[in-house]
Each structure stands twice: as structure tokens, then as C-alpha cells.
Amino acid sequence: MTRSMDSVGDDSSIELLAGLASTRTIRRYTSDPVPPEDLNSILWHATRAPSGSNRQPVRYLALVDGPRAARAKSLLGESFRRGWSAKLRQDGYESGSGLDPDSPKARQARAMQEYVDNIESVPVVVLVCLVRYRDPNPYEGASVYPACQNLLLAARALGYGGALTMWHQGVESELRSLLDVPDDVALSACITLGKPRGSHGPVRxxxxxxxxxxxxxxxxxxxxxxxxxxxHAGGAPR
Ligand SMILES: Cc1cc2nc3c(=O)[nH]c(=O)nc-3n(C[C@H](O)[C@H](O)[C@H](O)COP(=O)(O)O)c2cc1C
Incomplete structure (x- = not known):
């Protein structure tokens, strides 16, 4: 039985809300593995998320230490580094306040660089996939991303942290052929997971x-x- 079933029906809403308010994107991990029982629980809670008509079109391709995981992580590493390097330039991380090494911008840039430089050793990568049942449309993500958030919150509850990313897209065709992903399946997100180095805390x-x-x-x-x-962040406080 997964852990949360013991507490279903309890009035745990305060803990739930605290988790919602403080689950940050975690990009730095220790080398501790995620034991199968924890990964099981994280994915079980992800599958509790809603989907249109309860059709449950989401599939989770976990890359841990199976025979293809190392190759897949290495492909992802290349793509993440390319993705970050493009964003670094586009978003001006190396100009303006980013020139001051103590600025939040420069600190964020260093954290991102460290993240993408270490994708190969991330304990778990989950490719969150959508089995399409109709032609691609702008709303299809609506049945996938609730599950992604459940996954991240469940990871948080069990002492892990994660990052939802889209940087798998740069090597999508290579991943598809390496991992035998059928054509009617969309790779909707790439989530990295592990024990946080650093901590969660109030999101801004x-x-x-x-x-x-x-x-x-x-x-x-x-x-x-x-x-x-x-x-606050991203908007001026009153
Ligand atoms: C749709 C979506 C795409 C994202 N893509 C990336 C990504 O490609 N790389 C990455 O490092 N973070 C990615 N993120 C994480 C966001 O950068 C992060 O959630 C945001 O900056 C807020 O930070 P916080 O979650 O720590 O509060 C993505 C998040 C979402 C929801």
C-alpha cells in the first residue's frame, strides 16, 4: 500500500496547503538514489491527478539505472546544456545586473549551469507522456500537467525535489528511437528528481x-x- 492511503480522510489540509505554498523547483540533488518504494509512491500519487473524462492518457517513462537510462540521460544532458545556453543569451543573464556575481540573476545562472552540467548524474528522470487519442490540440496538455504537479508534490512530501523541464525537446527524436516511444505518444515534460541539496521554501x-x-x-x-x-516575484508588491 502506498503511504498516503493510511491518512486518507484525516484533516491534513494544513500540511497540504503548506506543501503547495513551498514546493520549489529543485535543480540540485545529492547522489542518493530514489528507492523503488518511494518512486512507486511518487508515481502512484501522480496517477491520482484528474484527466478529461478520466481517460488517463498519461504514461511515465522512468529513467533510473536501466540499460537505456545512461544513454538517455546523456542525450538529455546535451540538450539541456544547449537549452540553457540559448536561454542564457536570450534572457540576458550575462548583462545588466547579471554582471554582478552577487546578484540574484548571476546566482540563478550559476545554479542553472550546475544543473545542466550534471544531468547525467540526476538520480531519476521521468518523461511524462501523453497517449494521444485525437489530433494534437492546444488543450491536450490539460490532461497531463495536473499529473506533473501531483508528481512534484508527492516527491516533496517524501523528502525529494524535482524540476519540470521542456529541454528534452532538443533530442526528442533521438529519445523516441532509443526508448521505443510510439508516434502517437507526446513527450509532454521531462522531470528530474532526487534528494535536494538545498531546501524547499516559500515560492515567490x-x-x-x-x-x-x-x-x-x-x-x-x-x-x-x-x-x-x-x-513576491515577477510583479511589484503593493
Ligand atoms: C511548463 C513549464 C516549463 C518549464 N521548463 C523548464 C525548463 O525547461 N528548464 C528548467 O530548468 N525549468 C523549467 N521550468 C521550471 C520553472 O522555471 C519554475 O517552475 C519557475 O521558474 C518557478 O520557480 P519555482 O518553481 O522554484 O518557484 C518549467 C516549468 C513549467 C511549469
């Missing part, structure tokens, strides 16, 4: 009143406010 987002409208588009909701002490 835009202020709630910037993103919630009341009754009509653009009308600020009087009742929308962040809990005391919330720190």
Missing part, C-alpha cells in the same frame, strides 16, 4: 491582487490578498 509569485479579478476582466478583487509576510 506575483501578488494575488494582480492576478485575480472580480466579476469582470481587469477589476481588482477587494478580497484578494496574500497572507502576511508573503514575498
Amino acid at each position: 509569485r506575483k501578488p494575488l491582487h494582480d492576478v485575480v479579478f472580480d466579476d469582470r476582466w481587469g477589476v481588482e478583487a477587494e478580497w484578494a490578498h496574500d497572507p502576511e509576510g508573503t514575498r
